[in-house]
Amino acid sequence: xxxxxxxxxxxxxxxxxxxxxxxxxxxxxxxxxxxxxxxxxxxxxxxxxxxxxxxxxxxxxxxxxxxxxxxxxxxxxxxxxxxxxxxxxxxxxxxxxxxxxxxxxxxxxxxxxxxxxxxxxxxxxxxxxxxxxxxxxxxxxxxxxxxxxxxxxxxxxxxxxxxxxxxxxxxxxxxxxxxxxxxxxxxxxxxxxxxxxxxxxxxxxxxxxxxxxxxxxxxxxxxxxxxxxxxxxxxxxxxxxxxxxxxxxxxxxxxxxxxxxxxxxxxxxxxxxxxxxxxxxxxxxxxxxxxxxxxxxxxxxxxxxxxxxxxxxxxxxxxxxxxxxxxxxxxxxxxxxxxxxxxxxxxxxxxxxxxxxxxxxxxxxxxxxxxxxxxxxxxxxxxxxxxxxxxxxxxxxxxxxxxxxxxxxxxxxxxxxxxxxxxxxxxxxxxxxxxxxxxxxxxxxxxxxxxxxxxxxxxxxxxxxxxxxxx
Amino acid sequence: xxxxxxxxxxxxxxxxxxxxxxxxxxxxxxxxxxxxxxxxxxxxxxxxxxxxxxxxxxxxxxxxxxxxxxxxxxxxxxxxxxxxxxxxxxxxxxxxxxxxxxxxxxxxxxxxxxxxxxxxxxxxxxxxxxxxxxxxxxxxxxxxxxxxxxxxxxxxxxxxxxxxxxxxxxxxxxxxxxxxxxxxxxxxxxxxxxxxxxxxxxxxxxxxxxxxxxxxxxxxxxxxxxxxxxxxxxxxxxxxxxxxxxxxxxxxxxxxxxxxxxxxxxxxxxxxxxxxxxxxxxxxxxxxxxxxxxxxxxxxxxxxxxxxxxxxxxxxxxxxxxxxxxxxxxxxxxxxxxxxxxxxxxxxxxxxxxxxxxxxxxxxxxxxxxxxxxxxxxxxxxxxxxxxxxxxxxxxxxxxxxxxxxxxxxxxxxxxxxxxxxxxxxxxxxxxxxxxxxxxxxxxxxxxxxxxxxxxxxxxxxxxxxxxxxx
Ligand SMILES: Cc1ncc(COP(=O)(O)O)c(C=O)c1O
Ligand SMILES: Cc1ncc(COP(=O)(O)O)c(C=O)c1O
Numbered sequence: 001x002x003x004x005x006x007x008x009x010x011x012x013x014x015x016x017x018x019x020x021x022x023x024x025x026x027x028x029x030x031x032x033x034x035x036x037x038x039x040x041x042x043x044x045x046x047x048x049x050x051x052x053x054x055x056x057x058x059x060x061x062x063x064x065x066x067x068x069x070x071x072x073x074x075x076x077x078x079x080x081x082x083x084x085x086x087x088x089x090x091x092x093x094x095x096x097x098x099x100x101x102x103x104x105x106x107x108x109x110x111x112x113x114x115x116x117x118x119x120x121x122x123x124x125x126x127x128x129x130x131x132x133x134x135x136x137x138x139x140x141x142x143x144x145x146x147x148x149x150x151x152x153x154x155x156x157x158x159x160x161x162x163x164x165x166x167x168x169x170x171x172x173x174x175x176x177x178x179x180x181x182x183x184x185x186x187x188x189x190x191x192x193x194x195x196x197x198x199x200x201x202x203x204x205x206x207x208x209x210x211x212x213x214x215x216x217x218x219x220x221x222x223x224x225x226x227x228x229x230x231x232x233x234x235x236x237x238x239x240x241x242x243x244x245x246x247x248x249x250x251x252x253x254x255x256x257x258x259x260x261x262x263x264x265x266x267x268x269x270x271x272x273x274x275x276x277x278x279x280x281x282x283x284x285x286x287x288x289x290x291x292x293x294x295x296x297x298x299x300x301x302x303x304x305x306x307x308x309x310x311x312x313x314x315x316x317x318x319x320x321x322x323x324x325x326x327x328x329x330x331x332x333x334x335x336x337x338x339x340x341x342x343x344x345x346x347x348x349x350x351x352x353x354x355x356x357x358x359x360x361x362x363x364x365x366x367x368x369x370x371x372x373x374x375x376x377x378x379x380x381x382x383x384x385x386x387x388x389x390x391x392x393x394x395x396x397x398x399x400x401x402x403x404x405x406x407x408x409x410x411x412x413x414x415x416x417x418x419x420x421x422x423x424x425x426x427x428x429x430x431x432x433x434x435x436x437x438x439x440x441x442x443x444x445x446x447x448x449x450x451x452x453x454x455x456x457x458x459x460x461x462x463x464x465x466x467x468x469x470x471x
Numbered sequence: 472x473x474x475x476x477x478x479x480x481x482x483x484x485x486x487x488x489x490x491x492x493x494x495x496x497x498x499x500x501x502x503x504x505x506x507x508x509x510x511x512x513x514x515x516x517x518x519x520x521x522x523x524x525x526x527x528x529x530x531x532x533x534x535x536x537x538x539x540x541x542x543x544x545x546x547x548x549x550x551x552x553x554x555x556x557x558x559x560x561x562x563x564x565x566x567x568x569x570x571x572x573x574x575x576x577x578x579x580x581x582x583x584x585x586x587x588x589x590x591x592x593x594x595x596x597x598x599x600x601x602x603x604x605x606x607x608x609x610x611x612x613x614x615x616x617x618x619x620x621x622x623x624x625x626x627x628x629x630x631x632x633x634x635x636x637x638x639x640x641x642x643x644x645x646x647x648x649x650x651x652x653x654x655x656x657x658x659x660x661x662x663x664x665x666x667x668x669x670x671x672x673x674x675x676x677x678x679x680x681x682x683x684x685x686x687x688x689x690x691x692x693x694x695x696x697x698x699x700x701x702x703x704x705x706x707x708x709x710x711x712x713x714x715x716x717x718x719x720x721x722x723x724x725x726x727x728x729x730x731x732x733x734x735x736x737x738x739x740x741x742x743x744x745x746x747x748x749x750x751x752x753x754x755x756x757x758x759x760x761x762x763x764x765x766x767x768x769x770x771x772x773x774x775x776x777x778x779x780x781x782x783x784x785x786x787x788x789x790x791x792x793x794x795x796x797x798x799x800x801x802x803x804x805x806x807x808x809x810x811x812x813x814x815x816x817x818x819x820x821x822x823x824x825x826x827x828x829x830x831x832x833x834x835x836x837x838x839x840x841x842x843x844x845x846x847x848x849x850x851x852x853x854x855x856x857x858x859x860x861x862x863x864x865x866x867x868x869x870x871x872x873x874x875x876x877x878x879x880x881x882x883x884x885x886x887x888x889x890x891x892x893x894x895x896x897x898x899x900x901x902x903x904x905x906x907x908x909x910x911x912x913x914x915x916x917x918x919x920x921x922x923x924x925x926x927x928x929x930x931x932x933x934x935x936x937x938x939x940x941x942x
Contacts, residue, residue: 045569045570045571047570047571047572047573048571051570051571051572052571052572052575054571054581055581056581057567057568057570057571057572057581058564058567058568058571058581058582059581062567065567065570065571066570066571072573074573076573076574079574080569080573080574080576080577082570082573083566083569083570087566088563088566091562091566091817092559093529094762095554095558095559095562095761096528096529096533096536097528097529098551098554098761098762099516099518099522099528099536099537099553099554100516100518100519100522100523100525100528100529100536100537101518101522101523101528102518102543102545102547102551102553102901103547103550103551103901103903104523104901105551105762106551106762110525110526110527110528110529110530111529115762115763118763141612141613141616141812142612142811142812142813142814142815143812144784144785144786144811144812145612145616145620145784145811145812148619148620148623148782148784148811149616149619152619152658172798173798174785174796175785175788175793175796175797175798175800176784176785176786176811176812178798178800179783179784179785179787179788179798179800180782180783180784180811182783182800183780183781183782183783183800184782186780187623187780187782282812290566290569290815290816290817291565291569291576291577291586291813291815291816292586292589292812292813292814292815292816292817292818292819293815294815295812309654309657309658310654311619311651311654311655311658312650312651312653312654313615313616313619313647313650313651314615314645314646314647314650315615315647316650317646317650322646323906325645325646325905326646327643327644327646327649327650329646329649329650329653329654340613340615340616340619340647340651341612341613341614341615341616341647341753341763341766342613342762342763343613343763344613344761344762344763344764344765344815344817344818345761345762345763346562346761346763346815346817346818346821347763347815347817347818348763350817430573430574430575432574434796435794
């Protein structure tokens with residue numbers, strides 16, 4: 001892909017890939033051949049088609065697993081990222097150190113990753129991924145639990161004075177966010193019917209616009225305490241304009257937090273620069289830390305003060321006196337002061353493994369490839385399904401690359417989706433379905449190829465043709 | 472040990488081990504020979520003395536690690552339990568399934584441990600360990616975070632009416648508990664100076680008595696909302712009379728919760744039977760789940776109602792409709808309804824590995840051996856240091872086995888402790904120190920032996936003699 005094409009992408013134009021070859025597999029191979037991140041694919045364990053069919057892949061000799069000549073097409077890294085090859089090694093190291101040092105691993109760690117300060121190395125990588133100062137980031141807990149931890153500190157409604165007390169969220173927020181925010185409101189004895197403002201797409205739009213969000217902010221400007229949105233919407237794949245929305249809300253005196261579950265490791269983030277107040281994310285999606293992997297939080301430098309109230313724990317206590325045990329809480333400044341408990345060393349090892357790859361590749365290269373790859377997918381879906389009437393699906397993810405990440409969400413004609421999903425699965429393609437009608441597909445820059453995008457679209461055509469015949 | 476001796480133990484008498492041989496290593500070996508749990512030791516990876524000295528044990532061939540002919544004496548399972556041999560296997564299985572199935576492991580798991588309901592098997596074991604119904608227990612999060620989760624649901628101070636608003640804790644509570652409770656009080660806008668009641672030992676006592684605790688409860692009977700104590704005190708090793716204290720406080724209308732960090736897997740618990748309202752614990756100590764392993768909570772059946780307010784998350788949502796995404800929170804009844812996030816599968820695998828051993832051994836056999844072992848340690852410490860004047864240390868843990876678990880806490884004459892600690896370490900003995908003066912030693916029933924108790928006391932004598940000479 002040349003730089004003019006990339007430029008077109010970035011400015012929201014659908015690139016047409018001039019030339020008769022642009023819809024061929026050869027063209028896809030050509031794109032792969034000039035991909036500077038191509039070498040990262042071999043750092044991941046990609047399930048093979050045989051693995052997926054094997055009733056007991058865990059019982060096969062390891063060298064029979066993940067056969068690189070028979071890979072499945074895994075477009076589901078937006079749900080659970082693939083495993084870096086090095087993860088097993090880093091976990092085995094920690095297990096060995098636990099086995100041979102016992103409790104001494106907390107302080108005396110042969111690989112200089114003493115458990116007592118285990119998140120530090122990981123935090124540095126993480127800060128790069130989200131565009132933060134290292135002190136603004138802390139690897140800890142799990143996403144929903146962290147949302148509660150942050151809201152307990154940042155959502156301080158003026159309950160009696162009826163000043164600022166509302167929280168604005170998306171109408172179709174991820175359920176856990178909805179439940180978390182609602183239960184925080186109830187915790188304060190407030191009624192979500194009044195205190196929870198939800199924004200739904202207008203008219204027959206599938207997504208929200210920055211304008212609309214800003215309008216809702218304006219309408220609730222004097223009564224809103226917190227705005228809590230997702231950076232990239234899990235269902236539609238829409239990427240919000242974090243910078244503009246944050247600034248708009250902050251100008252009205254509102255604190256702004258972001259759920260970055262689908263944004264981290266996916267789009268470019270500059271949380272510090274943008275002045276985001278706080279944020280939380282999981283790492284098992286784009287960041288490949290494994291099922292239920294340890295999560296992350298961001299607390300902007302401007303809120304670093306130890307004076308800020310929070311739900312406290314000893315792991316957030318000033319490290320020098322953490323073991324003094326005088327029971328006077330002195331939090332570390334910044335995000336570290338929000339830690340509660342000593343973290344899972346196995347989970348941190350897994351995250352360290354994958355974040356090392358992200359650091360090496362750099363987010364800017366990852367995002368560049370992602371824009372190309374998803375743009376190519378978009379191009380093929382449009383050009384290949386041009387002749388279809390009626391259209392089997394519609395892409396609900398915004399067209400403009402600035403308004404989306406890796407994922408495209410396809411909404412299918414009624415009754416078609418599950419058959420298509422099964423058809424893809426039969427062809428060794430893993431995507432994600434959301435009943436009743438949506439398939440989400442996300443080619444990921446570190447382990448997917450342009451050729452896979454091409455193969456995916458062919459398989460999709462076959463699956464749709466079969467389903468249409470069948471139905 | 473005969474049953475009369477055991478009976479003496481259990482009634483708080485120091486057993487004298489009649490006969491001239493009772494202070495010999497042969498006697499210790501005799502106790503090991505008749506130990507019904509002896510076979511469990513080989514299920515654990517015990518650091519060898521060579522391992523402890525090796526600067527890079529993780530780089531040695533695995534068969535050179537944990538040499539069973541050269542074991543260290545690990546009396547630190549009260550801080551970080553040793554690794555079961557099977558843990559690595561269970562973790563490797565999950566890694567392999569992630570590698571070969573990707574996201575499908577959530578639902579389609581070849582070993583019938585689908586990640587989507589991963590805590591269930593573990594919960595069943597856990598319920599046995601704490602004496603609960605399976606629905607009363609949930610494996611989730613980390614200890615301090617869970618304390619917050621539980622207090623957010625159970626600490627509902629009558630802020631305006633100045634009815635019940637206080638929390639009673641130990642004066643020397645573990646710092647994280649102190650911080651957690653204090654910050655919960657502050658969250659409600661209350662002042663800990665008024666709302667936090669701390670109980671310190673009276674006079675020159677080192678520990679609290681049930682009487683004293685009940686007196687403080689009585690003094691604050693009408694204003695106290697919650698009593699939060701530790702089941703076994705981390706510092707003194709004292710085991711509280713959970714049943715009696717719970718009943719006493721509940722009779723005054725107080726909700727009673729317990730931090731079981733040092734109690735779980737250590738003493739016999741009957742949380743359901745005793746009517747405990749709620750409880751939380753970690754699993755990396757007595758339960759050997761590894762550094763920062765996943766934690767557990769207990770919510771009594773009587774509080775199972777989905778109506779109870781809590782800080783909600785999608786993982787606590789009714790499983791049948793968890794993915795329906797209609798954003799109406801319908802919690803599962805019981806402890807499961809307190810889950811927020813999908814849990815770490817690596818941590819659950821590690822916990823499953825160790826809990827399987829606890830289930831097999833049974834808590835009643837574990838506790839029986841523990842009473843014997845710690846009683847034997849107590850006996851040897853007293854008999855062997857009888858001639859010493861001044862006494863190099865005093866045991867601050869209660870004498871009565873019903874008032875302690877595996878751990879004995881030794882407070883040393885001023886200036887002696889660190890030298891003794893180092894001297895023990897040089898002799899391949901791992902215990903835990905709390906500056907300035909305390910060493911905590913806990914022989915654990917599943918992997919320690921009576922002979923190790925004997926060896927420990929000999930090494931302690933040598934270390935003390937050296938330190939006294941040196942100083
Ligand atoms: C009694 C007690 N409470 C709380 C904690 C804090 O545990 P975590 O770091 O898992 O939250 C500990 C840790 O040792 C403890 O012993
Ligand atoms: C946007 C968003 N928020 C919250 C969650 C809940 O995550 P967790 O189970 O890790 O708390 C998810 C999980 O997929 C998510 O995508």
